[in-house]
Amino acid sequence: MVPFNVAPFVGEEFEYIKQAIEANKISGDGRFTKLCNKIMEDRFKAQKVMLTTSGTSALDMAAILCDFKPGDEVILPSYTFSSTATAMILGGAKLVFVDIRPDTMNIDEKKIEHAITDKTKAIVVVHYGGVACEMDTIMDIAKKHNLKVIEDAAQAVMATYKGRALGTIGDFGCYSFHETKNYSMGEGGAILINDPEYNERAEILREKGTNRSKFFRGQVDKYTWVDFGDSYLPSDINAAYLYAQLMHADEINNNRLETYNAYLEAFKPLADSGRIELQHIPEGCVHNAHIFYIKLKDLDDRTKFIEYMKDSAIYAAFHYVPLHSAPAGIKYGRFDGEDEYTTKESERLVRLPLYYDIHKEKRDLVIDCALRYFMA
Numbered sequence: 309m310v311p312f313n314v315a316p317f318v319g320e321e322f323e324y325i326k327q328a329i330e331a332n333k334i335s336g337d338g339r340f341t342k343l344c345n346k347i348m349e350d351r352f353k354a355q356k357v358m359l360t361t362s363g364t365s366a367l368d369m370a371a372i373l374c375d376f377k378p379g380d381e382v383i384l385p386s387y388t389f390s391s392t393a394t395a396m397i398l399g400g401a402k403l404v405f406v407d408i409r410p411d412t413m414n415i416d417e418k419k420i421e422h423a424i425t426d427k428t429k430a431i432v433v434v435h436y437g438g439v440a441c442e443m444d445t446i447m448d449i450a451k452k453h454n455l456k457v458i459e460d461a462a463q464a465v466m467a468t469y470k471g472r473a474l475g476t477i478g479d480f481g482c483y484s485f486h487e488t489k490n491y492s493m494g495e496g497g498a499i500l501i502n503d504p505e506y507n508e509r510a511e512i513l514r515e516k517g518t519n520r521s522k523f524f525r526g527q528v529d530k531y532t533w534v535d536f537g538d539s540y541l542p543s544d545i546n547a548a549y550l551y552a553q554l555m556h557a558d559e560i561n562n563n564r565l566e567t568y569n570a571y572l573e574a575f576k577p578l579a580d581s582g583r584i585e586l587q588h589i590p591e592g593c594v595h596n597a598h599i600f601y602i603k604l605k606d607l608d609d610r611t612k613f614i615e616y617m618k619d620s621a622i623y624a625a626f627h628y629v630p631l632h633s634a635p636a637g638i639k640y641g642r643f644d645g646e647d648e649y650t651t652k653e654s655e656r657l658v659r660l661p662l663y664y665d666i667h668k669e670k671r672d673l674v675i676d677c678a679l680r681y682f683m684a
C-alpha cells in the first residue's frame with residue numbers, strides 16, 4: 309500500500325513536546341512558538357512571523373487586517389482550496405475569480421487587470437504546489453491600483469521567487485502547517501507581515517482583542533480589551549512539534565526534492581511525447597517539492613488512472629473543484645472573463661504520493677504502476 313500522504317515526523321518531536329509540558333506552558337506563545345517565529349523570521353528574512361492555529365486562520369487575519377468595507381472586492385484564483393476564499397468572506401469582501409495559467413496552475417497575472425474595478429481592494433495569490441506566481445507583475449499591478457497583496461503561501465514554505473521567500477513579498481503571507489504540508493504541527497499556520505505598521509493590530513487580533521502581548525513585554529502595566537479580536541494562537545505543544553521540523557527543514561526539503569526528481573526523470577519521456585503534462589517551473593522560481601502532479605488527457609483519462617493506481621493500493625489524489633462552480637462560490641463570487649483553463653485543467657490533474665521519507669521501494673512502486681498504465 310502506498311498512501312497519498314504521511315505526516316512528516318523527524319523523531320525529535322516527542323522530546324520537544326515533553327519539554328513544553330515540563331515547562332508548564334502548553335498554551336500559546338510559549339518558548340517553542342517564539343523559537344518557531346524567530347527561525348522563520350531569520351531564515352525567510354520576514355519582518356514579522358506569528359504562528360497561528362491554521363493556514364486558514366492566517367488568511368482570516370490577513371483579510372481582517374486589510375479592513376475591507378462593504379462592497380469591496382478581492383481578486384483571487386478559482387483553482388484553490390476553500391480557505392483562500394472563505395477568509396476573504398470573513399473579512400467582508402466579495403470574491404472576483406480570475407482564470408489560471410495552465411503551465412503553473414497559478415493565477416494568470418495577465419488577466420488580473422481586467423478584473424479590477426473601483427471596488428477592488430486586494431489580490432490574493434496562491435503559490436500552487438510551492439511554485440511562485442509571477443510576483444513582479446502582480447506587485448506592479450497592485451502598486452498601480454493601490455491594492456493589498458495577500459500571498460496564500462500555504463503550500464510554499466521554503467520556496468522562493470527571485471531569491472525571496474514566498475510569503476514575504478506581498479503585504480501579508482500565509483503558511484500552513486497542516487499534516488498534509490511539508491512541515492507540520494498537526495493543525496497550524498503562520499502569518500507573515502511585511503509592514504511593521506500592522507504588527508500591533510495583528511497581535512491584538514490574534515489575542516482575543518487584548519493587548520496582552522504588550523503587557524508581557526512590559527510595555528503596559530495591565531492588559532485589557534482594546535479592539536475586535538479572535539483566538540489565533542496555537543498551543544505550544546503544536547509549536548514544539550513544528551520546531552523539530554524547522555530544525556530539519558533542509559533535510560525534509562532535500563528528501564522531498566529527491567522523490568520529486570525521481571518522478572520527474574521517470575515521467576519526462578511521457579511528457580516529451582505529449583502523453584501527459586508536468587508542472588512547469590518558471591525561471592527565477594525555486595520550488596519546495598510540495599506536489600508532484602501529472603496532467604492526463606481529460607477527466608475520463610484521469611478517473612481511469614486513479615482507479616488503475618488504486619487497484620494496486622496506490623493512492624493518487626486530485627483537487628480542486630473550481631470554487632466559482634461550488635455552491636458557496638456561486639453565492640459569494642463571480643468569475644471575471646472566460647474560464648479558459650480553470651475547469652479544464654483542474655479535471656486533468658492528479659497528484660502522486662509524495663511525503664517526507666517515502667521509502668524508495670514505495671516510490672518505485674508508484675512509478676512502475678503509473679508507467680504500466682500508460683503502456684496498457
Ligand SMILES: Cc1ncc(COP(=O)(O)O)c(C=O)c1O
Nearest residue numbers: 362363364389391462484485486
Ligand atoms: C492553498 C491553500 N490555502 C489554504 C489552506 C488552508 O490551510 P490549513 O489547512 O492549515 O487551514 C491550504 C491547505 O490546507 C491550502 O492548500
